[in-house]
Amino acid sequence: MVKEERNLSLENQKLKQENKLLKKEIYNLKLALKNAQKYSEIEHSNRNKTSLVESNTAAPSKAIKDNSSSAINKYASPAKKISLYNSLFKGRSDVYAEKFIHSKTNKPGYAPKKRPYWERTDENPYVSLTPHVINQHLTGQIIAGLFPITLDDKCYLLAIDLDGNEWMEDVKVIREVCSSYTIPISVERSQSGNGGHCWFFFETEVNASIARKMGTELIKQSMVRRHELDFASFDRLFPNQDTVPKGGLGNLIALPLQKQARQKGNSLFIDNQFDPIEDQWAYLSSIKKITPEQLFSYIDKLREDNSPYESGDKESDKGLNNNDFPKTVKITLGNMLQIEKKDISSKGLSHLKWMAAFYNPEFYQLQAMRRSTYRVQRVITCHEETTSQLLLPRGLKEKVVDLLEGLNIFVKIDDVRNKGEKLSVQFNGDLRPEQAEAVKKMNNHDTGVLCGSTAFGKTIAAIDLIAEKKVNTLILVNKVSLANQWRKRMQEFMMTEDSDDEIVQVGQLGGGKKTLTNQIDIALLQSLYRKGEVHECVDNYGMIIVDECHHISAFSFENVLKKANPTYVYGLTATPVRKDGHHPIIHMQCGDIRYQDDVKKVAEERPFSHVLVPRFTPLDPTLNRDANLQSVYSDLITNESRNKMIVEDIVSNSKENRNGLVLSERIEHVKTIETLLKEELEHVYVLSGSQGKKKNESVMNNLENLPENSCFTIVSTGKYIGEGFDESRLDSLFLAMPISWKGRLQQYAGRLHRLHEGKSEVRVYDYADIHVPVLERMYQKRLKGYAGMGYEVQTHNQDKLKQLIFDGDNYYDSLKQDLVGSVNHILISSPSLSQKQIDIIKGDLSLLKSKITIITKNSDTIKNAEHRQYKIQLITELTRLGFSVINSDSVYQRYVIVDHSIIWYGSIDLLGRQYRDSSFMRIESPVLAREIEQITKENKK
Known part of the structure; x- marks a missing residue:
């Protein structure tokens, strides 16, 4: 009896467990049915909006006569829809972003969705992007974002984000360009409804750098056709970097078809009239993906057509003709070039804007270091625009006039610059020949930069220029010490015309002084720009001289010159190239280099x-x-x-x-x-x-x-x-x-x-x-x-x-003398190898009596299989020639040590690719030689 009761109890527990499982399965089935009904209701609400399904190739739309015949349509099961969705919107699958509202600011934002802390590990901190997450997004439980760039710097899609009041016009022109080049494009109205996303899908994953090149060229060509398209569009690509930033995930894009947004008519794919497409799922199933071959073809064609317009230099003018401009172009010359836009084509205006733009080296440096480029502009622009005028920096005057006159366009200039007040001054000194030449060249232009090495005497040359122009002058400096030097030099080299011994009074603003004379004054740039406002005194002068003008690229300093309206603007510097690459701004504000000395000759x-x-x-x-x-x-x-x-x-x-x-x-x-x-x-x-x-x-x-x-x-x-x-x-x-x-x-x-x-x-x-x-x-x-x-x-x-320190052109003959004179041992550290260089030098090395050891980068560290095999072949050849070859994972130095005493050290790979700007210096130091050889032994281990 006890045994039977035990069996009945076990049977009862088993039935309860089965009942529990069946109830759970019924619940899941009901939930799936409910979700399917919700999809149907939402799609039904848009059924009568349009009967067209737009082709994603920007070709004429085709009517869908029988939606049920599509592979996937709005009547398909949720599972099929999600499968289709995942086949298009692919990126990182191990992480996704979720939208949230900040508790303090009440502003929306996105953040990677993290696992609960008890499940989180360093290797796997995030929640994966699964079909369940997509279902939550589509049914309105969450708002998800996709990280499009994968861990190996590839992507399955490209998107361009367009917003602002004229986003529809921007979309139209991008559609037009895509139609011209038969590029498949899909356009989605953003979740806010105040912008659009242009989507491009790839058949296989491609390098993010290649996908972004297509996006960049698309934007360039669109700007040719519609100059109003903002340069900031270059920063609105998804992915926004060629590589995954170190420790980061790259930028994210909100996924489309989110429920709440759909109910407002947003987050939906739209046709040429910007109306939601009736059957979103049938449309998605009809999208054509871009093959790798097509991708490269599109880039090549776009690049070829874009090259005449973007750079703004004389070589690129061939893309323009006189039909792009009216017979007469009116320019008001003041603090900026104010160009009347009337009757100038979009192509012409786009070209003029590119003249005042340049690619930002900081963006590419950060990208190369795998650091985030968030809020770093890819293209820096220095133009401004009104409804009727395009405003360019004054330093571009000569380039703009040359462009227009080269197209036989008459340029009518209205000069409204401040002519200034006359000065009665004279130069009290003698210029060296090179200084006199510099002043003469500067004096021939209204703007210009004098680039002279330290001790050239730029300040003295500029004082003579003031005496030549005889117009009231403001001298801009960025340090009090420079202001003091200017005052000292003025006392030495400037006099009034009325008296040979009367010193000119020089005023100053900044550095604890406020003694402006409106004749010859010195001002610290920091004192001229406060709280976003430029000091009104800059309007009072006929000439401005910017000392150490390479600093003018700083935003606040640039604004000072933008506000100033003198007839003459000159810059002085010893270093016309900035480390951050922003030196084009120097020439846009101060003009081209009119004189530059030869540092080595000096x-x-x-x-x-x-x-x-x-x-x-x-x-x-x-x-x-x-x-x-x-x-x-x-x-x-x-x-x-x-x-x-x-x-x-x-x-x-x-x-x-x-x-x-x-x-x-x-x-x-x-x-x-x-x-x-x-x-x-x-x-x-x-x-x-x-x-x-x-x-x-x-x-x-x-x-x-x-x-x-x-x-x-x-x-x-x-x-x-x-x-x-x-x-x-x-x-x-x-x-x-x-x-x-x-x-x-x-x-x-x-x-x-x-x-x-x-x-x-x-x-x-x-x-x-x-x-x-x-x-x-x-x-x-x-x-x-x-x-x-x-x-x-x-x-x-x-x-x-x-x-002397040798360069890539002249080092070898002197090095060869040391090699031939060797009696013991030669150690060559050449991290990279080149077949061409080995063929050139192996004959000389083979004749040497000394033992030769070569240390080079281990071929196993090379990721590219073809490059790795090439390195192995070269190492094999060197070994066959009788040289001892050491493979090192950590070699980075480039040197040759002869007989443990003579060192050739520098940036030249003796057995690698040769560069003219590389350098080698010869040192005789047995102590240093022994130290470097010891490091080599450690590397060998």
């Missing part, structure tokens, strides 16, 4: 030699190579051995009665070096923005009062003293922290190039941290800069100069 003509003393530091080669640059800098400035080397060099230099300038990029490093130096030297001065104006003025006074025969050392930051600092006694520079940009190197070295009685040699001590890859690459860039400035190499404690 160096040869100076009455002193230019010496580079390379110092290879003991910075720990085991430093974490994956650390970010700021962490590397922190380790660098606290490295005792490195700081000791720098201080010993400074002290030794001072004992030779030389005056040194020590530059770092960190205040704490400046303080460390100051403390160490004051234990050894008497006259050590610190200049930095952090210690205040009064302290710096006191230091400068002490320097000026220091006897001529007393040597001194200045310790400062590059930011404070790197440009505009005038102390002609300086003859030695110590680069205590690495830099890479050649423009900054020229500025820093330029502190030594001012003429001074008795100066016979200037030296730069460069501390090369060759054991740290990122710092070693920075050193390679500096080497090119030294070569461009005419510096010669001298190793530490070496009595005489050995050689």
Whole structure:
């Protein structure tokens, strides 16, 4: 009996479990039926809106006579619809974004959907994009977003987001372009209803970079046909980068057909009349996808047709003709070129706008480093526009006039610039021939840039230009020290015409002064632009001179010149190229370069030699190579051995009665070096923005009062003293922290190039941290800069100069002499290999008696199979020739060591591809040679 009761109890539990499962299954079936009914109701509400289903090729729409005959239509099951949906809107499947409303700001946003914290792992932190999630999106439970770029930098689709009041006009022109090139396009009204998404679907996944090229060329061609299409459209591509940013997911796009939005007539695909297509699912099933072959074909055709219009240079003018402009183009010349748009074609206006635009290097640099480009413009534009006029920067006047006159268009210019007030001044001095030539060339134009190396005498040349023009002038500077230098030079070289000994009064705004005279004034740019407003005084002058005009690209400084309306605008600089690539703005505001000296030729003509003393530091080669640059800098400035080397060099230099300038990029490093130096030297001065104006003025006074025969050392930051600092006694520079940009190197070295009685040699001590890859690459860039400035190499404690730094054109004959003279061993580090270069050099190497060891990048580290096989073949050939080849995963340095003593070090791959702008320097140093060879042994392990 007990046994039977137990069996009945077990049977009862089994039946209950089955009953529970059946109830759950019935519930799921009812839910699916309910969802299907909801789909039907929503689609039914749009049934009578239109009877057309638009082809996604922008071809004429075709009526659907029998929806039920479509592979998928609105009557299909939810499962089939979701399957179709997933086949089109593909991207990252391991993550999706979900819309939310911020609790504090009440503003909407999207965020990646994360797993519950108890399920979350570092490898799998996000909720996957599953059919269930898509179902939730379509049924209105959530609003989902897609990350279109995959982990391997590919995508299955491209989208262009268009918004603003004229988004429909923008869509029309993009549809028109797609129709011209037979590119399949699908247009969706956005969830807000205030914009549209142009979708393009690919048959297979393609590189995001290739997909984006098609999008870029589409936008360019659309701008030719409709100039009103905003340059910001380049930033509204999905995906918005060629690669996945490191630690990021890329941009996201809201998925279409979201329920709540659909009920408002939004998030739906629309026809040529911007009406929702009746059967969204039948339309999606009819979409034609782009094959890889078609994609490349579209890009090639678009590029060919776009090339005449986008660049705005003279070569590109061939895409225009005189039918694009009226017979007479009216231009008002004021603070900007105000061009009447009437009767100018969209093609012509688009071309004019491109003249005032350029691609932003910062965008591409961030992208190359796999960093986010969020809110970084891809194209920078400097034009403005009204309903009747196109406004371009004044510096483009000559280019615009040349363009129009080249098309036989008459240009009518109404000059409304401020002619200024006449000055009764004269130049009190003599110009050197090169200065006189520069003034003459500048004087021939209303705008222009004088590009002269440090110590050229740009300030003096500009003072002579003021005397030539004789019109009231505003001089713009960005530092108080520059303002002080201008006042000092004015007292020396400018006089009134009425009296040979009467000094011209110079006013100033900024730096604690407000003494404008409206005759000759100096103003700090920072004082002219406050709280978004430009000081009204800029309207009062007939001429503006911008010192260190490479800074004018800054937004606030650029606005000052945009507001100013003088007849003459000139810029002065030693570095016309900016590190951020924004130098085109200099020429748009100040005009083209009218005079530029030859840096190397100027160096040869100076009455002193230019010496580079390379110092290879003991910075720990085991430093974490994956650390970010700021962490590397922190380790660098606290490295005792490195700081000791720098201080010993400074002290030794001072004992030779030389005056040194020590530059770092960190205040704490400046303080460390100051403390160490004051234990050894008497006259050590610190200049930095952090210690205040009064302290710096006191230091400068002490320097000026220091006897001529007393040597001194200045310790400062590059930011404070790197440009505009005038102390002609300086003859030695110590680069205590690495830099890479050649423009900054020229500025820093330029502190030594001012003429001074008795100066016979200037030296730069460069501390090369060759054991740290990122710092070693920075050193390679500096080497090119030294070569461009005419510096010669001298190793530490070496009595005489050995050689100029060699470049890619002239190094080999001298290197060959060292190779032929070798009696023991030759070590070649060449990370990359080239068949062409090996064929050129293998004959010479084969004749050498010394043993030859070659270290190169391990072929296993090369991802591309074809490139990997090519490398293996080259390594095999070198081995067959009798050379010992070491494969290293971490080799990055490029050098040749001859007989453990002669080093050729630089950016030249002896066995790799050759570049003219690469450099090699020859060093005789057994100690350094042994150190590098030891690193090679570690790599071999």
